Each structure stands twice: as C-alpha cells, then as structure tokens.
Amino acid sequence: MGKRVAIVGFGQTYQRSSRKDVNGVELINEAVQTALKDAGLTINDIDAVVIGNMDHFEGINYVDMWSVEGSGAVMKPIIKVTTGGTTGTTVAMCAYYHVASGLFDRVLAIGWEKNSESDTTGAIITAFHPVWERPNLGGAIAGLAVEASKYMHNYKITERDGARVAVRERLHALNNPYAHLHQEWMKGMKVEQIVDMLVGSEQNQVLAYPLRMSDMCPRTDGAAAAIFASEDVAEKLAPIPAWVHATANRHNYVYLGDLDWNVNETLRDSSRKVFKKAGIKEPLKQIDVCELYLPYSYAGLKWMEDIGFCGPGQGPKLVWDGITDMDGEMPVNPSGGVMSSNPIGATGLIRVGEAALQIMRKAGTRQVQKDVNFAFATGFGGCSWADVMLLGKNKPA
C-alpha cells in the first residue's frame, strides 16, 4: 500500500484557438506559475516533474528537455509521458504514482499543446498504423464517426440526442472563463430550441456523417498543471485537498478493426476497477460530479452507459432528463468539457484538475451547487483507450 495522495493546486491557461504570443516554454510556464500560486508553493518546493503532450503535433520532440526553463525542472527529476489523447490523465496518474511511492512529497504534473502549430487531422493520422490504417483514415473525426454509426444503429439514436449533449457542453462552457468556445448566442435560449437549430442548420456542416461541426471538439492552444502531494503535507497545503481514491487505465487493441464497437471496453473496465476499489456500487448516486473526456457528442451518451451510469441504450434518457446538467443530480463537465476546449496534451489534466477544483470548492462560476464527495475524471485516447481517476473529499481509508 502506497502513500495517500491529494491534489493541492491546479492552474491552467485561458484555452484559446491560437496563442501566437507565446512559444511552448512560455505557455507551459503560465500554467506552472498559476498552479504553484494556487498551492501557495514555489518551484523550490517541487520534488519532481511529469510532463506530456503529443510530440508530433508540434513536430518537436523531447519536451522534457527543451521546456525545463518553463516547467521549472532545471536540475530536478523530470519524466515525459505521451499517451495520445490520454496524455493529460496519464501525467496525472504518473505524478500520483511518484507520490504514492513515498519517494517524492510534491510532484508537478504538466500537460500542454499548441494545436495551432500543425494540421491536427494530419498529425492524428500519423498516430495510426502506416501500412494497414493510414491510407483511408480521416483523423479523429473519422474514428469517432464510425463509433457513432454503430451506437446509433444499435439503439436507434437520433441526431437530436447527440446535439443534446453538445448543447449541454457549450452551455456549461459559458460559465467557464478558461473555456475556448463561448457560444454566447445560446445564452437564454431553451435547450430544445438550440438542439433544433443545430440539427436543422446548413451552416452546421457535416464533417463525417453522422457527425456535424457541433458534434466535435475544437483545436486549442493551452496548458495545465496540477500539484500532487503526499498525505504528510497535503492537509497543510490545502484547506480541502482533493484525494486520489483510485486510478486505472486500459488498452485493448493493435488495429482499430480489432475493436468491438458495441462497447467502450477500456473505459468500462477501468471505471469498474476504480469503483470497486472505492466501494462505489451505484455510480450515478454516489458520484457527485464528473469531468469526462468526451471528444464528441455521442460519447456523452454511449460512454455514460459504458462507465455504468445507466444501462445500454439509456444514455439519451439520462441526458434529456437533465440529470447531467449543472443543476442536475450528477452534473457532467461543468467546465464545458473537451467539446469546448481541446489542447490535447493538456485536455486530460484539465479533466482531473477541474474535478479537483469541484472538491476543493474553487471552481468559481462553474462550481456545482451541491456537496461534492466524489468527483470522477476520465481520459480518452485514439479509439479507444482509457485512463480514469476518482477523487474524493475524504481521505481514503
């Protein structure tokens, strides 16, 4: 049994489509300074650093080396982890492991990306197998569209169901000054009315049938940093530390064609693993808020089922009933989620950080108006591997 570990500080840049005013080092530094300030620490207090992004998105390798002046890792232990879409959650997991090991007391986790520096679709294609997969793959959009086709086929899901998720994410983003997309025009409109507009609008271009523009995440420049601390120091550093109760990740395929598209098996099993560890039997009742890596709308239906929040095909009812809205029983993505900001290497860490903020009651205008005992964060990579992390207000047993 390792040390108990908590998140005691979090910082992020404002997520924007392009940050030409900073290079990678400077962008990273913004997030690190904010996180240190949040935890009331200086860089001298940090024992080790874990950093990640998707190297090939900027076409520059070895961020652990070239970012040290921004990350604060000069002459400190630093490790790069880069796991695709899950990079941000994996840096969080890796920082957790560092502290849980007992070897480090305060570890800084950093995720960042400048998507504006390359063509995201092209970069994503090169993450797949050159011989068997690249010739016909159309980036993340194609990979997600095919998943949607199967889910829609299996349960007679409509375009309106997908749009309902998109509307939730974009309405929540309006409460979050850090979010990239602020669709002010939605303000004050009824949910049904916005859904009708999205599915009826020709401007809402079909990117990869059945997915339209509004179903997808944006491309974002941004960075995030979180500070993980051991049980020996956490309570001195934060009035309400966000304790890590459990974390897990899973992979299950070599080629996309190996996947059983009926179920997101990696997300299902990693979720089950952490729920079991934390004694969660009824996730929908026992988890108070979620920050889920939902890169496209239908993930907000199907993956809710796979996580275990509802039964197969029940995702739309859960979402239409408002359970996952800000004022619902279990709000999902008060931050606006990935569909409102997606600086890929930071995206997973933002999920973890936003979940921590909800527990620490530091989420400001996006703080849920209920007690938060458990907050659940997930990461998603490729199609489709998963990282999950369960945070709690109470110190784990």
Added chain:
Amino acid sequence: MDKKEADKELLAIDSGDMFQPYRWSVGKYGSKFLLELKENKKLFGVKCPKCGRVYVPPRKVCGRCFVAMYEFVPVSDEGEIVVCAIIEFGFVDPETGKQRPVPYGYVFVKLDGADTALPHFLDSADPEKVKVGARVKAVFEENRKGSIMDIKHFTLI
C-alpha cells in the same frame, strides 16, 4: 496598440514542405498477406489456438490469450460493414501531401470467416446505402503493388 496590430508583430515560422521517409517492417505474416493479395487476390487470417478468433490482418500473437498463432485460414473477399462513416471534410493526407478526395465512404468490413474488421474505402458516399450491416465485396486493383491499397475499395453487393 490594439490586438490586431499587436498580432502583426507576432511571427510564426513555417516549416515549408517536409519529407521524412521511413521503411516499415511488416513481418513474416504481414508479408505473406500482402504477397497473397498482390499475386492471387486472396485474403487470409490467422486463428488463435486458444480462443479461436481469426485475425485480419494476420499477426503472430493473440493479445487476449497471449499465445502464438500459427494457423492460417482463408477469409472471403466479401463481408459485412460493422461500422461506417462518410468523410466529407477536406484535409491533407499526411502520407501523400495531397488533399484526400472527399466525400468518401469509410467502412470497417468484417470479411466472412474473420473476427476482426478491415478499414477501407467504400465506393459510395450515399447515407442511404452506407449502413451498418450492409454486405460488401472487395474490388481489386489491376496493377497490384503489395499494399492494402491493392484492394482498390469495397463495393456494395
């Protein structure tokens, strides 16, 4: 200075066209598969001795059972669409540096006799026809080079 003026002073340096060639090993099974495709227009998979799954493209280890696979089994050039999309947005193919022609049907085909699916092009971009469960057949290139693109595309039966 307003934001627009300030932005003019912020430089971003273009890489220009870049070219970094690779040479990827496909292994014994991959080589045999691509040669069969090239020379005989035949497709095959490899069967796990433990769970019985037939993998296409063939590979040496069944990850779920973590055992070696030796048995090659023929699979049909016909099969069923398990998942699909119609790609409509334009993008540059990083493998060719050219625009990928759109729209195109993008399908994962479970060939008869296989348990995994092969991603490929479909020669239809009609949402009424590109459907989960539809039957399709491989159309082979005349001049084959030993690549998965020796299957030109799949066509609806």
